[in-house]
Amino acid sequence: MTDQTSDVRAHRAPKAEFTVYFAIIFIAALPLAVIAWLLAGLKQGDLTIKGPVSRAWSQARIITPMIFSA
Structure with a gap:
């Protein structure tokens, strides 16, 4: 069985573009x-x-990552 947890994405600080879209x-x-x-x-x-x-904060936290994951 393959270990799927070995390639976990590193948590990075939000970039400026993410912050602008969030705002x-x-x-x-x-x-x-x-x-x-x-x-x-x-x-x-x-x-x-x-x-x-x-x-509004909750909605922005839900919608913004959807834009960047597409």
């Missing part, structure tokens, strides 16, 4: 996250749920 996606996701946060707050009557910055 663009974060800024684009922020208005949508504010709207989603307000709608969820109105529906549940509580704005202590996950905030808009946290939502």
